[in-house]
Amino acid sequence: MTASSASEPFHAVAPYYDRLMSGIPYIWWFHYIEALLMHVMGHLEGEPLGEPKHPKLEGEPPGEPKTTAEISPPQKPSRERSEGGISEPLGGNSWPRTVLDLCCGTGNLTELFYINGYQVVGVDISAPMIEQARRKAHADGYAIPYYVQDAADLELPHTFDLVVSVFDSLNNLIEPDRFAQCLQRVYRHLNMPGAFVFDLNTEYAFVHKMFDQSERRRYAPVRYRWRSEYDPTTRLCTIRMEFWVNEAGKERYFVEVHRQRAYSDAEVRSMLQAAGFRKVHAFDAYTLNPLHRRSDRVFYVALR
Numbered sequence: 001m002t003a004s005s006a007s008e009p010f011h012a013v014a015p016y017y018d019r020l021m022s023g024i025p026y027i028w029w030f031h032y033i034e035a036l037l038m039h040v041m042g043h044l045e046g047e048p049l050g051e052p053k054h055p056k057l058e059g060e061p062p063g064e065p066k067t068t069a070e071i072s073p074p075q076k077p078s079r080e081r082s083e084g085g086i087s088e089p090l091g092g093n094s095w096p097r098t099v100l101d102l103c104c105g106t107g108n109l110t111e112l113f114y115i116n117g118y119q120v121v122g123v124d125i126s127a128p129m130i131e132q133a134r135r136k137a138h139a140d141g142y143a144i145p146y147y148v149q150d151a152a153d154l155e156l157p158h159t160f161d162l163v164v165s166v167f168d169s170l171n172n173l174i175e176p177d178r179f180a181q182c183l184q185r186v187y188r189h190l191n192m193p194g195a196f197v198f199d200l201n202t203e204y205a206f207v208h209k210m211f212d213q214s215e216r217r218r219y220a221p222v223r224y225r226w227r228s229e230y231d232p233t234t235r236l237c238t239i240r241m242e243f244w245v246n247e248a249g250k251e252r253y254f255v256e257v258h259r260q261r262a263y264s265d266a267e268v269r270s271m272l273q274a275a276g277f278r279k280v281h282a283f284d285a286y287t288l289n290p291l292h293r294r295s296d297r298v299f300y301v302a303l304r
């Protein structure tokens with residue numbers, strides 16, 4: 001198979017995506033998002049941004065979200081809030097309550113919001129990814145509405161206290177106009193107060209080839225080889241992703257070619273401000289520290 005016969009991004013891989021992500025600590029991302037919000041809101045209430053105001057997080061912080069077999073996936077909890085986990089929605093029982101998981105994929109983070117008591121909706125452009133998300137929600141008895149939509153054309157009958165988008169999903173919006181339009185659409189879908197939390201790969205990640213990864217061990221849940229090329233002129237990174245999966249004793253091979261754009265911090269801030277966001281905070285991923293020149297992933301918290 002050649003790149004020209006590659007599947008559309010996040011189509012062929014959809015049925016295997018959760019196997020591929022089996023080492024990804026979504027629960028940590030969930031805790032981190034809550035910590036970011038508490039940190040930023042604490043700051044708004046007059047506390048210095050340098051003083052983290054968040055529950056003590058137990059265990060190791062998440063590393064770069066590569067497939068690491070060492071970390072076990074979270075246990076499937078019940079919808080009851082677990083002891084020692086996230087205890088209450090932020091701000092007592094009032095805010096945020098309603099959440100949109102934008103570019104939700106197969107719904108792994110979406111479900112964590114749901115089982116922790118938030119009202120959550122998921123949106124993704126890939127019908128096969130949403131099919132997986134719906135299948136899981138149905139099997140688990142979770143009432144999560146899922147929509148197939150392009151994030152740049154977001155149009156839902158609800159507004160939300162919080163919109164999240166994780167795992168560099170928005171780097172996939174490679175046209176700056178569409179990226180800016182997505183931020184505008186998100187703004188329109190936020191309540192007041194409302195927050196948009198999202199992460200992006202930085203140019204540093206592309207230049208340093210952080211997408212170049214392989215998992216070729218025979219018994220790996222999904223074997224893969226990813227190779228990337230970054231063009232600093234266009235700021236586009238093209239990633240050729242080869243996959244091998246075992247299905248009923250047979251090996252299936254397929255290719256997806258993904259493209260991501262590197263958005264500079266200045267670009268993102270100016271687009272967020274143009275969309276109407278009144279405050280923008282950027283963090284070196286998985287910390288409460290500011291961005292630095294070696295940050296390979298950035299988390300933004302934009303407030304409406």
Ligand SMILES: C[S@@+](CC[C@H](N)C(=O)[O-])C[C@H]1O[C@@H](n2cnc3c(N)ncnc32)[C@H](O)[C@@H]1O
Nearest residue numbers: 010103104105124125126150151166167169172
């Ligand atoms: C790396 S996956 C992350 C999925 C999920 N957020 C997670 O953490 O598992 C990126 C997701 O972004 C979605 N995506 C890419 N471009 C999109 C767009 N323009 N609108 C909506 N979803 C998009 C893909 O279909 C894919 O499900």
